[in-house]
Amino acid sequence: MITVTDLTKRYARHTAVDHISFEVHKGQIVGFLGPNGAGKTTTMRMLTCFLPPTSGNATVAGFDVLEQSFEVKKRIGYLPETPPLYPEMRTAEYLQFVGSLKGLAKAELAKRVDYVCERCAILDVKDKLLGKLSKGYRQRVGLAQAIIHNPDVLILDEPTSGLDPKQINETRELIKSLAGDHTILLSTHILPEVEQTCEQVIIINKGKLVATDSVSNLQNRARGAESLLVEVGARNGLMDPLKVQSSLELVPGVSRVHLKNKLDNRSIFEVESRKGLVRGDLARAVVEAGWDLNELRPTAVSLEEIFLQLTGEPAAAPAEEAVPAGVK
Amino acid sequence: MRNVWIICRKELRSYFVSPVAYILLAMFAVIFGFFFWNILGYFVFRGMESQMRGQMMPMNVNEEVIRPLLSNVSVIGLFLIPMITMRLFAEEKRTGTIELLATSPVSDVEVILGKWLSAMVLYASMLLLTAINFLFIFRYGHPDWKPLVIGYLGLLLQAGALLAIGTFISTLTKNQIIAGAATFGVCLLLWVLEWVSGYETATWARVLSYMSVITHFESFAKGLLDAKDAIFYVTLIFFGLFLTARSMESLRWRS
Secondary structure, eight states: OEEEEEEEEEOSSOEEEEEEEEEEOTTOEEEEEOOTTSSHHHHHHHHTTSSOOSEEEEEETTEETTTSHHHHHHHEEEEOSSOOOOTTSBHHHHHHHHHHHTTOOHHHHHHHHHHHHHHTTOGGGTTSBGGGSOHHHHHHHHHHHHHTTOOSEEEEESTTTTOOHHHHHHHHHHHHHHTTTSEEEEEESOHHHHHHHOSEEEEEETTEEEEEEEHHHHHHHGGGEEEEEEEEEOSSSOOOHHHHHHHHHHSTTEEEEEEEEEOSSEEEEEEEEESSTHHHHHHHHHHHTTOEEEEEEEEOOOHHHHHHHHTTOOOOOOGGGSOOGGGO | OHHHHHHHHHHHHHHHHSTHHHHHHHHHHHHHHHHHHHHHHHHHHHHHHHHHTTOOOOOOHIIIIIHHHHHHHHHHHHHHHHHHHTHHHHHHHHHTTHHHHHTSSOOHHHHHHHHHHHHHHHHHHHHHHHHHHHHHHHHHSOOOHHHHHHHHHHHHHHHHHHHHHHHHHHTTOSOHHHHHHHHHHHHHHHHHGGGGGGTOOSHHHHHHHHHOTTTTHHHHHHTOOOHHHHHHHHHHHHHHHHHHHHHHHHHHHHO
Protein backbone atom coordinates (compact mmCIF):
# COMPACT_ATOMS: atom_id res chain seq x y z
CA MET A 1 0.00 0.00 0.00
CA ILE A 2 2.81 2.38 0.89
CA THR A 3 6.25 1.98 -0.64
CA VAL A 4 9.01 4.36 0.30
CA THR A 5 12.42 4.21 -1.40
CA ASP A 6 15.37 6.38 -0.46
CA LEU A 7 13.11 9.19 0.59
CA THR A 8 15.07 12.29 1.55
CA LYS A 9 14.10 15.75 2.68
CA ARG A 10 16.83 18.30 2.98
CA TYR A 11 16.44 21.80 4.29
CA ALA A 12 18.93 24.61 3.99
CA ARG A 13 20.77 23.69 7.14
CA HIS A 14 19.88 20.14 8.00
CA THR A 15 18.56 16.90 6.62
CA ALA A 16 15.22 16.06 8.20
CA VAL A 17 14.76 12.70 6.51
CA ASP A 18 17.76 10.82 5.19
CA HIS A 19 17.32 8.05 2.62
CA ILE A 20 14.69 6.01 4.36
CA SER A 21 12.98 3.05 2.73
CA PHE A 22 10.16 0.92 4.01
CA GLU A 23 6.99 -0.76 2.95
CA VAL A 24 3.55 -1.02 4.46
CA HIS A 25 1.27 -3.78 3.28
CA LYS A 26 -2.46 -3.65 2.79
CA GLY A 27 -4.54 -3.85 5.93
CA GLN A 28 -1.56 -3.49 8.23
CA ILE A 29 -1.34 -1.14 11.14
CA VAL A 30 2.16 0.17 11.40
CA GLY A 31 3.75 2.27 14.09
CA PHE A 32 6.16 4.95 13.05
CA LEU A 33 8.35 5.41 16.04
CA GLY A 34 11.03 7.88 16.92
CA PRO A 35 11.99 10.53 19.44
CA ASN A 36 10.76 14.07 18.92
CA GLY A 37 12.39 15.68 15.93
CA ALA A 38 13.32 12.36 14.33
CA GLY A 39 11.61 13.24 11.06
CA LYS A 40 8.30 11.45 11.57
CA THR A 41 6.10 14.41 10.71
CA THR A 42 8.25 15.36 7.73
CA THR A 43 7.99 11.82 6.34
CA MET A 44 4.23 11.79 6.82
CA ARG A 45 3.90 15.18 5.16
CA MET A 46 5.75 13.84 2.17
CA LEU A 47 3.51 10.80 2.02
CA THR A 48 0.42 13.01 2.10
CA CYS A 49 1.77 15.24 -0.69
CA PHE A 50 1.98 18.25 1.63
CA LEU A 51 5.75 18.48 1.18
CA PRO A 52 7.64 17.42 -1.92
CA PRO A 53 10.63 15.14 -1.24
CA THR A 54 14.13 16.38 -2.08
CA SER A 55 15.02 13.02 -3.58
CA GLY A 56 13.83 9.46 -3.60
CA ASN A 57 10.25 8.54 -4.11
CA ALA A 58 7.19 7.22 -2.40
CA THR A 59 4.06 5.61 -3.72
CA VAL A 60 0.75 5.37 -1.93
CA ALA A 61 -1.79 2.87 -3.26
CA GLY A 62 0.35 2.56 -6.35
CA PHE A 63 0.52 6.27 -7.14
CA ASP A 64 3.60 8.44 -6.92
CA VAL A 65 3.30 11.23 -4.37
CA LEU A 66 4.99 13.78 -6.60
CA GLU A 67 3.77 12.84 -10.06
CA GLN A 68 0.25 11.66 -9.28
CA SER A 69 -0.47 13.61 -6.12
CA PHE A 70 -4.11 14.06 -7.07
CA GLU A 71 -4.73 10.32 -7.09
CA VAL A 72 -2.81 9.91 -3.85
CA LYS A 73 -4.78 12.65 -2.13
CA LYS A 74 -8.04 10.94 -3.06
CA ARG A 75 -6.90 7.76 -1.35
CA ILE A 76 -5.46 8.99 1.91
CA GLY A 77 -6.97 10.24 5.11
CA TYR A 78 -4.62 12.39 7.10
CA LEU A 79 -4.76 13.53 10.68
CA PRO A 80 -2.00 16.08 11.33
CA GLU A 81 -0.55 16.56 14.78
CA THR A 82 -3.10 19.24 15.55
CA PRO A 83 -6.49 18.30 14.09
CA PRO A 84 -7.24 20.74 11.25
CA LEU A 85 -10.51 22.10 12.61
CA TYR A 86 -12.22 25.40 11.87
CA PRO A 87 -13.32 26.73 15.27
CA GLU A 88 -16.31 28.60 13.85
CA MET A 89 -17.81 25.50 12.21
CA ARG A 90 -20.11 22.90 13.71
CA THR A 91 -19.07 19.25 13.72
CA ALA A 92 -21.53 17.96 11.12
CA GLU A 93 -21.07 21.01 8.94
CA TYR A 94 -17.30 20.57 9.08
CA LEU A 95 -17.47 16.89 8.17
CA GLN A 96 -19.72 17.75 5.26
CA PHE A 97 -17.23 20.33 4.08
CA VAL A 98 -14.30 17.91 4.29
CA GLY A 99 -16.37 15.19 2.62
CA SER A 100 -17.26 17.36 -0.35
CA LEU A 101 -13.66 18.56 -0.52
CA LYS A 102 -12.57 14.95 -0.85
CA GLY A 103 -15.01 14.51 -3.70
CA LEU A 104 -17.95 12.73 -2.08
CA ALA A 105 -21.20 13.07 -3.98
CA LYS A 106 -24.04 14.88 -2.28
CA ALA A 107 -26.21 11.77 -1.87
CA GLU A 108 -23.41 9.88 -0.20
CA LEU A 109 -22.31 12.75 1.98
CA ALA A 110 -25.07 12.68 4.60
CA LYS A 111 -24.73 8.93 4.99
CA ARG A 112 -20.99 9.08 5.44
CA VAL A 113 -21.25 11.91 7.98
CA ASP A 114 -23.69 9.87 10.05
CA TYR A 115 -21.50 6.81 9.72
CA VAL A 116 -18.24 8.45 10.83
CA CYS A 117 -19.99 10.28 13.66
CA GLU A 118 -21.17 6.96 14.99
CA ARG A 119 -17.88 5.24 14.37
CA CYS A 120 -15.89 7.90 16.18
CA ALA A 121 -18.47 8.38 18.94
CA ILE A 122 -19.08 12.06 18.23
CA LEU A 123 -22.83 11.89 17.68
CA ASP A 124 -23.46 13.88 20.86
CA VAL A 125 -21.37 16.84 19.65
CA LYS A 126 -22.68 16.82 16.09
CA ASP A 127 -24.16 20.31 16.38
CA LYS A 128 -21.53 21.87 18.60
CA LEU A 129 -19.00 24.46 17.52
CA LEU A 130 -15.61 22.86 16.97
CA GLY A 131 -13.92 25.65 18.89
CA LYS A 132 -15.83 24.64 22.01
CA LEU A 133 -14.95 20.93 21.94
CA SER A 134 -12.65 19.27 24.47
CA LYS A 135 -9.30 17.91 23.37
CA GLY A 136 -10.57 14.33 23.23
CA TYR A 137 -13.49 15.24 21.03
CA ARG A 138 -11.32 17.39 18.79
CA GLN A 139 -9.05 14.43 18.23
CA ARG A 140 -12.00 12.20 17.39
CA VAL A 141 -13.48 14.73 14.99
CA GLY A 142 -10.00 14.84 13.45
CA LEU A 143 -10.13 11.07 12.99
CA ALA A 144 -13.66 11.30 11.62
CA GLN A 145 -12.55 13.79 8.94
CA ALA A 146 -9.67 11.47 8.03
CA ILE A 147 -11.98 8.53 7.33
CA ILE A 148 -14.93 10.45 5.86
CA HIS A 149 -14.17 9.42 2.27
CA ASN A 150 -13.29 5.84 3.24
CA PRO A 151 -9.66 6.13 2.15
CA ASP A 152 -7.41 3.15 1.51
CA VAL A 153 -4.65 4.58 3.64
CA LEU A 154 -4.83 6.42 6.92
CA ILE A 155 -1.91 8.51 8.06
CA LEU A 156 -2.15 9.62 11.66
CA ASP A 157 0.41 11.93 13.21
CA GLU A 158 0.58 11.35 16.95
CA PRO A 159 -3.13 10.62 17.30
CA THR A 160 -3.00 10.29 21.08
CA SER A 161 -0.79 13.22 22.02
CA GLY A 162 -2.19 15.48 24.66
CA LEU A 163 -5.05 13.22 25.67
CA ASP A 164 -5.77 11.92 29.14
CA PRO A 165 -5.27 8.19 29.84
CA LYS A 166 -8.92 7.30 29.34
CA GLN A 167 -9.10 9.17 26.04
CA ILE A 168 -5.83 7.59 24.95
CA ASN A 169 -7.31 4.14 25.47
CA GLU A 170 -10.49 5.04 23.62
CA THR A 171 -8.55 6.48 20.72
CA ARG A 172 -6.31 3.41 20.51
CA GLU A 173 -9.31 1.12 20.47
CA LEU A 174 -10.87 3.24 17.76
CA ILE A 175 -7.72 3.09 15.64
CA LYS A 176 -7.47 -0.65 16.11
CA SER A 177 -11.07 -1.08 15.03
CA LEU A 178 -10.34 0.89 11.86
CA ALA A 179 -7.46 -1.37 10.90
CA GLY A 180 -9.66 -3.87 9.09
CA ASP A 181 -10.83 -1.42 6.44
CA HIS A 182 -7.80 0.78 6.10
CA THR A 183 -4.06 0.52 5.99
CA ILE A 184 -2.81 2.63 8.87
CA LEU A 185 0.48 4.37 9.46
CA LEU A 186 0.58 6.11 12.79
CA SER A 187 3.45 7.99 14.33
CA THR A 188 4.18 8.18 17.99
CA HIS A 189 6.97 8.63 20.44
CA ILE A 190 5.16 6.57 23.07
CA LEU A 191 6.36 2.98 23.07
CA PRO A 192 3.51 1.17 24.80
CA GLU A 193 1.26 2.56 22.14
CA VAL A 194 3.15 0.69 19.47
CA GLU A 195 3.20 -2.47 21.56
CA GLN A 196 -0.52 -2.24 22.06
CA THR A 197 -1.84 -1.11 18.70
CA CYS A 198 0.61 -1.98 15.97
CA GLU A 199 1.69 -5.15 14.24
CA GLN A 200 4.68 -3.68 12.55
CA VAL A 201 7.04 -1.00 13.68
CA ILE A 202 9.34 1.37 11.84
CA ILE A 203 11.88 3.12 14.02
CA ILE A 204 13.64 6.25 12.85
CA ASN A 205 16.07 8.50 14.61
CA LYS A 206 17.65 11.75 13.42
CA GLY A 207 16.12 11.22 9.99
CA LYS A 208 17.61 7.78 9.52
CA LEU A 209 15.82 4.44 9.48
CA VAL A 210 16.95 2.39 12.44
CA ALA A 211 14.81 -0.71 12.28
CA THR A 212 11.71 -2.07 10.68
CA ASP A 213 10.22 -5.30 11.92
CA SER A 214 7.16 -6.81 13.49
CA VAL A 215 6.61 -5.88 17.10
CA SER A 216 6.93 -9.46 18.37
CA ASN A 217 10.09 -10.10 16.37
CA LEU A 218 11.63 -6.97 17.69
CA GLN A 219 10.87 -7.96 21.24
CA ASN A 220 12.41 -11.40 20.67
CA ARG A 221 15.40 -10.05 18.92
CA ALA A 222 16.41 -8.03 21.89
CA ARG A 223 20.05 -8.87 22.40
CA GLY A 224 19.40 -12.48 21.36
CA ALA A 225 19.50 -13.12 25.04
CA GLU A 226 17.22 -13.20 27.99
CA SER A 227 17.22 -11.40 31.18
CA LEU A 228 16.42 -13.22 34.41
CA LEU A 229 15.47 -12.07 37.80
CA VAL A 230 16.96 -14.20 40.57
CA GLU A 231 16.17 -13.83 44.22
CA VAL A 232 18.49 -15.67 46.57
CA GLY A 233 17.81 -16.05 50.27
CA ALA A 234 19.70 -17.42 53.25
CA ARG A 235 17.80 -19.36 55.89
CA ASN A 236 20.45 -19.21 58.55
CA GLY A 237 21.30 -15.60 59.12
CA LEU A 238 23.28 -13.31 56.90
CA MET A 239 24.84 -13.93 53.57
CA ASP A 240 27.34 -12.07 51.50
CA PRO A 241 25.69 -10.88 48.29
CA LEU A 242 29.05 -10.38 46.61
CA LYS A 243 29.83 -14.03 47.18
CA VAL A 244 26.51 -15.02 45.62
CA GLN A 245 27.18 -12.74 42.72
CA SER A 246 30.57 -14.21 41.97
CA SER A 247 29.25 -17.75 42.10
CA LEU A 248 26.39 -16.84 39.76
CA GLU A 249 28.90 -15.34 37.38
CA LEU A 250 30.70 -18.69 37.24
CA VAL A 251 27.66 -20.43 35.78
CA PRO A 252 28.36 -21.09 32.07
CA GLY A 253 26.34 -18.93 29.69
CA VAL A 254 25.91 -16.05 32.09
CA SER A 255 27.24 -12.83 30.72
CA ARG A 256 26.50 -10.36 33.45
CA VAL A 257 25.19 -10.40 36.98
CA HIS A 258 23.94 -7.31 38.55
CA LEU A 259 22.93 -6.85 42.16
CA LYS A 260 19.61 -5.12 42.04
CA ASN A 261 18.47 -5.03 45.58
CA LYS A 262 19.82 -6.20 48.91
CA LEU A 263 17.56 -6.88 51.85
CA ASP A 264 18.38 -8.35 55.25
CA ASN A 265 18.63 -12.00 54.35
CA ARG A 266 17.94 -12.08 50.67
CA SER A 267 19.26 -10.40 47.54
CA ILE A 268 17.79 -9.80 44.15
CA PHE A 269 19.97 -10.11 41.07
CA GLU A 270 19.45 -9.35 37.47
CA VAL A 271 21.17 -11.95 35.35
CA GLU A 272 21.77 -11.60 31.67
CA SER A 273 22.40 -14.83 29.88
CA ARG A 274 22.39 -16.65 26.61
CA LYS A 275 19.13 -18.33 25.78
CA GLY A 276 19.05 -22.03 26.58
CA LEU A 277 19.43 -24.15 29.64
CA VAL A 278 21.03 -21.53 31.79
CA ARG A 279 18.08 -21.31 34.16
CA GLY A 280 18.55 -24.87 35.43
CA ASP A 281 22.26 -24.34 35.95
CA LEU A 282 21.57 -21.16 37.83
CA ALA A 283 19.12 -22.88 40.15
CA ARG A 284 21.53 -25.73 40.81
CA ALA A 285 24.40 -23.37 41.54
CA VAL A 286 22.35 -21.50 44.11
CA VAL A 287 21.01 -24.58 45.87
CA GLU A 288 24.31 -26.43 45.87
CA ALA A 289 26.00 -23.51 47.55
CA GLY A 290 23.53 -23.84 50.39
CA TRP A 291 21.35 -20.80 49.69
CA ASP A 292 17.65 -20.72 48.98
CA LEU A 293 16.33 -19.93 45.54
CA ASN A 294 13.27 -17.81 46.26
CA GLU A 295 12.49 -16.69 42.76
CA LEU A 296 13.72 -17.22 39.23
CA ARG A 297 11.85 -15.67 36.36
CA PRO A 298 12.54 -14.18 32.96
CA THR A 299 11.88 -10.46 32.63
CA ALA A 300 10.46 -9.40 29.28
CA VAL A 301 12.63 -6.90 27.53
CA SER A 302 10.43 -3.93 26.87
CA LEU A 303 10.34 -2.25 23.53
CA GLU A 304 11.69 0.72 25.35
CA GLU A 305 15.05 -0.94 25.89
CA ILE A 306 15.24 -2.05 22.29
CA PHE A 307 14.34 1.41 21.20
CA LEU A 308 17.01 3.01 23.31
CA GLN A 309 19.52 0.43 22.16
CA LEU A 310 18.68 1.03 18.55
CA THR A 311 18.65 4.77 18.73
CA GLY A 312 21.91 4.61 20.65
CA GLU A 313 20.79 6.54 23.64
CA PRO A 314 21.92 5.28 27.03
CA ALA A 315 19.22 3.67 29.11
CA ALA A 316 18.35 5.72 32.12
CA ALA A 317 19.64 4.01 35.22
CA PRO A 318 16.78 2.93 37.47
CA ALA A 319 17.07 4.33 40.96
CA GLU A 320 17.07 0.94 42.64
CA GLU A 321 20.29 -0.01 40.92
CA ALA A 322 22.29 1.96 43.38
CA VAL A 323 23.98 -0.51 45.66
CA PRO A 324 23.25 0.24 49.30
CA ALA A 325 26.20 1.52 51.25
CA GLY A 326 26.17 -1.41 53.65
CA VAL A 327 27.25 -3.86 51.00
CA LYS A 328 30.74 -2.51 50.82
CA MET B 1 -15.37 24.39 -10.54
CA ARG B 2 -17.30 22.46 -7.93
CA ASN B 3 -14.33 22.74 -5.59
CA VAL B 4 -14.13 26.50 -6.07
CA TRP B 5 -17.73 26.75 -4.96
CA ILE B 6 -17.14 24.45 -1.95
CA ILE B 7 -14.25 26.62 -0.75
CA CYS B 8 -16.14 29.83 -1.47
CA ARG B 9 -19.19 28.66 0.47
CA LYS B 10 -17.06 27.66 3.43
CA GLU B 11 -15.34 31.07 3.47
CA LEU B 12 -18.64 32.90 3.23
CA ARG B 13 -19.94 30.87 6.13
CA SER B 14 -16.87 31.85 8.15
CA TYR B 15 -17.45 35.52 7.33
CA PHE B 16 -21.10 35.45 8.22
CA VAL B 17 -20.92 33.18 11.27
CA SER B 18 -18.25 35.32 12.88
CA PRO B 19 -18.91 39.03 13.48
CA VAL B 20 -16.43 40.00 10.74
CA ALA B 21 -18.99 40.41 7.97
CA TYR B 22 -21.50 42.25 10.13
CA ILE B 23 -18.94 44.68 11.51
CA LEU B 24 -17.69 45.46 8.01
CA LEU B 25 -21.21 45.85 6.64
CA ALA B 26 -22.27 48.06 9.52
CA MET B 27 -19.16 50.24 9.33
CA PHE B 28 -19.55 50.61 5.62
CA ALA B 29 -23.26 51.42 5.86
CA VAL B 30 -22.66 54.12 8.48
CA ILE B 31 -19.73 55.76 6.69
CA PHE B 32 -21.43 55.62 3.33
CA GLY B 33 -24.64 56.93 4.83
CA PHE B 34 -22.75 59.88 6.21
CA PHE B 35 -21.16 60.65 2.84
CA PHE B 36 -24.53 60.34 1.16
CA TRP B 37 -26.17 62.69 3.60
CA ASN B 38 -23.33 65.23 3.22
CA ILE B 39 -23.19 65.21 -0.53
CA LEU B 40 -26.95 65.33 -0.88
CA GLY B 41 -27.10 68.14 1.67
CA TYR B 42 -24.55 70.14 -0.26
CA PHE B 43 -26.44 69.51 -3.50
CA VAL B 44 -29.69 70.74 -2.01
CA PHE B 45 -27.92 73.76 -0.47
CA ARG B 46 -26.44 74.71 -3.84
CA GLY B 47 -29.80 74.30 -5.48
CA MET B 48 -31.45 76.65 -2.99
CA GLU B 49 -28.57 79.12 -3.29
CA SER B 50 -28.84 79.39 -7.05
CA GLN B 51 -32.59 79.76 -6.74
CA MET B 52 -32.22 82.64 -4.28
CA ARG B 53 -29.78 84.42 -6.61
CA GLY B 54 -32.30 83.93 -9.33
CA GLN B 55 -29.78 82.35 -11.68
CA MET B 56 -30.87 78.92 -12.86
CA MET B 57 -27.58 77.03 -13.11
CA PRO B 58 -27.98 73.62 -14.71
CA MET B 59 -27.59 70.94 -12.03
CA ASN B 60 -27.03 67.29 -12.72
CA VAL B 61 -27.66 64.54 -10.16
CA ASN B 62 -25.37 62.12 -11.97
CA GLU B 63 -22.49 64.57 -12.06
CA GLU B 64 -22.90 66.12 -8.65
CA VAL B 65 -24.24 63.35 -6.45
CA ILE B 66 -23.61 59.94 -7.93
CA ARG B 67 -20.13 60.56 -9.25
CA PRO B 68 -18.59 61.89 -6.03
CA LEU B 69 -20.42 59.20 -4.08
CA LEU B 70 -18.93 56.43 -6.20
CA SER B 71 -15.46 57.92 -5.77
CA ASN B 72 -16.03 57.94 -2.04
CA VAL B 73 -17.10 54.30 -2.04
CA SER B 74 -13.89 53.42 -3.79
CA VAL B 75 -11.90 55.21 -1.09
CA ILE B 76 -13.81 53.56 1.78
CA GLY B 77 -13.12 50.28 0.02
CA LEU B 78 -9.39 50.90 0.30
CA PHE B 79 -9.75 50.89 4.06
CA LEU B 80 -12.08 47.93 4.39
CA ILE B 81 -10.45 45.58 1.89
CA PRO B 82 -7.52 44.66 4.17
CA MET B 83 -10.05 43.61 6.80
CA ILE B 84 -11.72 41.29 4.32
CA THR B 85 -8.61 39.57 3.03
CA MET B 86 -6.30 39.48 6.03
CA ARG B 87 -7.64 36.23 7.43
CA LEU B 88 -8.01 34.29 4.19
CA PHE B 89 -4.72 32.39 4.33
CA ALA B 90 -3.03 33.71 7.47
CA GLU B 91 -5.68 32.11 9.66
CA GLU B 92 -5.41 28.74 7.88
CA LYS B 93 -1.66 28.83 8.33
CA ARG B 94 -1.93 29.66 12.00
CA THR B 95 -4.44 26.96 12.90
CA GLY B 96 -2.87 24.35 10.62
CA THR B 97 -6.03 23.85 8.57
CA ILE B 98 -3.94 24.68 5.50
CA GLU B 99 -2.69 21.09 5.81
CA LEU B 100 -6.21 19.85 5.27
CA LEU B 101 -6.63 21.91 2.11
CA ALA B 102 -3.18 20.99 0.83
CA THR B 103 -3.72 17.26 1.32
CA SER B 104 -7.20 17.20 -0.22
CA PRO B 105 -7.76 16.50 -3.90
CA VAL B 106 -8.21 20.18 -4.76
CA SER B 107 -5.74 22.29 -6.67
CA ASP B 108 -4.16 25.44 -5.27
CA VAL B 109 -5.86 27.46 -7.99
CA GLU B 110 -9.28 26.23 -6.90
CA VAL B 111 -8.55 27.13 -3.28
CA ILE B 112 -7.31 30.59 -4.26
CA LEU B 113 -10.24 31.29 -6.58
CA GLY B 114 -12.72 30.10 -3.95
CA LYS B 115 -11.27 32.38 -1.33
CA TRP B 116 -10.99 35.38 -3.61
CA LEU B 117 -14.52 34.86 -4.83
CA SER B 118 -15.86 34.78 -1.28
CA ALA B 119 -14.11 38.10 -0.61
CA MET B 120 -15.72 39.47 -3.76
CA VAL B 121 -19.15 38.34 -2.60
CA LEU B 122 -18.66 40.05 0.76
CA TYR B 123 -17.59 43.26 -0.97
CA ALA B 124 -20.52 43.02 -3.36
CA SER B 125 -22.90 42.67 -0.44
CA MET B 126 -21.41 45.86 0.99
CA LEU B 127 -22.11 47.58 -2.31
CA LEU B 128 -25.65 46.26 -2.16
CA LEU B 129 -26.17 48.36 0.96
CA THR B 130 -25.39 51.52 -1.03
CA ALA B 131 -28.20 50.62 -3.39
CA ILE B 132 -30.66 51.55 -0.63
CA ASN B 133 -29.36 55.12 -0.62
CA PHE B 134 -29.40 55.34 -4.39
CA LEU B 135 -33.02 54.19 -4.39
CA PHE B 136 -33.88 57.47 -2.67
CA ILE B 137 -32.24 59.42 -5.47
CA PHE B 138 -34.26 57.54 -8.01
CA ARG B 139 -37.42 58.10 -5.97
CA TYR B 140 -37.02 61.89 -5.85
CA GLY B 141 -34.91 62.60 -8.91
CA HIS B 142 -34.39 61.40 -12.42
CA PRO B 143 -30.75 60.42 -12.77
CA ASP B 144 -29.49 58.30 -15.61
CA TRP B 145 -29.09 54.71 -14.40
CA LYS B 146 -26.47 53.58 -16.94
CA PRO B 147 -23.53 55.54 -15.47
CA LEU B 148 -24.46 54.14 -12.08
CA VAL B 149 -24.25 50.56 -13.34
CA ILE B 150 -20.88 51.25 -14.96
CA GLY B 151 -19.75 52.87 -11.72
CA TYR B 152 -20.66 49.74 -9.80
CA LEU B 153 -18.82 47.63 -12.35
CA GLY B 154 -15.76 49.82 -11.83
CA LEU B 155 -16.03 49.45 -8.06
CA LEU B 156 -16.18 45.67 -8.38
CA LEU B 157 -13.20 45.57 -10.72
CA GLN B 158 -11.17 47.86 -8.50
CA ALA B 159 -12.04 45.88 -5.39
CA GLY B 160 -11.27 42.64 -7.24
CA ALA B 161 -7.75 43.88 -7.94
CA LEU B 162 -7.14 45.01 -4.36
CA LEU B 163 -8.70 41.83 -2.95
CA ALA B 164 -6.38 39.74 -5.12
CA ILE B 165 -3.40 41.66 -3.77
CA GLY B 166 -4.72 41.25 -0.22
CA THR B 167 -5.16 37.51 -0.78
CA PHE B 168 -1.56 37.29 -1.90
CA ILE B 169 -0.28 39.18 1.13
CA SER B 170 -2.30 36.92 3.41
CA THR B 171 -0.32 33.89 2.18
CA LEU B 172 2.92 35.48 3.32
CA THR B 173 2.33 35.38 7.05
CA LYS B 174 0.66 33.47 9.83
CA ASN B 175 -0.33 36.70 11.51
CA GLN B 176 -3.60 38.32 10.47
CA ILE B 177 -2.58 41.71 11.85
CA ILE B 178 0.59 41.76 9.77
CA ALA B 179 -1.34 40.66 6.69
CA GLY B 180 -3.96 43.37 7.30
CA ALA B 181 -1.43 46.14 7.96
CA ALA B 182 0.68 45.25 4.93
CA THR B 183 -2.37 45.08 2.68
CA PHE B 184 -3.50 48.45 3.96
CA GLY B 185 -0.07 49.90 3.22
CA VAL B 186 -0.06 48.56 -0.31
CA CYS B 187 -3.65 49.72 -0.98
CA LEU B 188 -2.84 53.18 0.32
CA LEU B 189 0.29 53.37 -1.80
CA LEU B 190 -1.62 52.30 -4.90
CA TRP B 191 -4.03 55.09 -4.13
CA VAL B 192 -1.62 57.97 -3.49
CA LEU B 193 0.62 57.17 -6.46
CA GLU B 194 -1.84 59.24 -8.41
CA TRP B 195 -0.83 62.42 -6.56
CA VAL B 196 2.44 62.84 -8.47
CA SER B 197 0.46 63.71 -11.56
CA GLY B 198 -0.61 66.89 -9.77
CA TYR B 199 2.77 68.60 -10.11
CA GLU B 200 4.87 66.55 -12.49
CA THR B 201 4.34 65.55 -16.09
CA ALA B 202 7.57 63.65 -16.79
CA THR B 203 7.36 60.07 -17.99
CA TRP B 204 8.14 58.54 -14.57
CA ALA B 205 5.32 60.51 -13.03
CA ARG B 206 2.94 59.39 -15.74
CA VAL B 207 3.95 55.76 -15.15
CA LEU B 208 3.50 56.09 -11.40
CA SER B 209 0.16 57.75 -11.78
CA TYR B 210 -0.88 55.13 -14.29
CA MET B 211 -0.19 52.42 -11.70
CA SER B 212 -2.56 54.04 -9.24
CA VAL B 213 -5.89 52.27 -8.85
CA ILE B 214 -7.63 55.64 -8.49
CA THR B 215 -6.54 56.93 -11.91
CA HIS B 216 -8.38 54.14 -13.61
CA PHE B 217 -11.52 54.63 -11.61
CA GLU B 218 -12.16 58.15 -12.86
CA SER B 219 -13.67 57.04 -16.14
CA PHE B 220 -15.92 54.51 -14.38
CA ALA B 221 -17.10 57.19 -11.93
CA LYS B 222 -18.03 59.37 -14.90
CA GLY B 223 -20.03 56.48 -16.25
CA LEU B 224 -17.67 55.73 -19.09
CA LEU B 225 -16.70 52.17 -19.82
CA ASP B 226 -13.11 52.47 -21.01
CA ALA B 227 -11.55 49.18 -22.09
CA LYS B 228 -8.09 50.47 -21.12
CA ASP B 229 -9.13 50.91 -17.52
CA ALA B 230 -11.08 47.67 -17.32
CA ILE B 231 -8.08 45.79 -18.69
CA PHE B 232 -5.85 47.43 -16.10
CA TYR B 233 -8.00 46.08 -13.28
CA VAL B 234 -8.40 42.63 -14.82
CA THR B 235 -4.64 42.42 -15.31
CA LEU B 236 -4.11 43.38 -11.69
CA ILE B 237 -6.57 40.69 -10.59
CA PHE B 238 -4.71 38.05 -12.58
CA PHE B 239 -1.37 39.31 -11.34
CA GLY B 240 -2.48 39.19 -7.69
CA LEU B 241 -3.95 35.71 -8.01
CA PHE B 242 -0.90 34.52 -9.91
CA LEU B 243 1.38 35.74 -7.11
CA THR B 244 -0.87 33.98 -4.62
CA ALA B 245 -0.49 30.71 -6.51
CA ARG B 246 3.28 31.08 -6.64
CA SER B 247 3.37 31.87 -2.96
CA MET B 248 1.26 28.79 -2.12
CA GLU B 249 3.64 26.68 -4.14
CA SER B 250 6.75 28.07 -2.51
CA LEU B 251 5.11 27.46 0.86
CA ARG B 252 5.38 23.76 0.18
CA TRP B 253 8.96 23.84 -0.91
CA ARG B 254 10.05 25.97 1.99
CA SER B 255 8.18 24.85 5.08
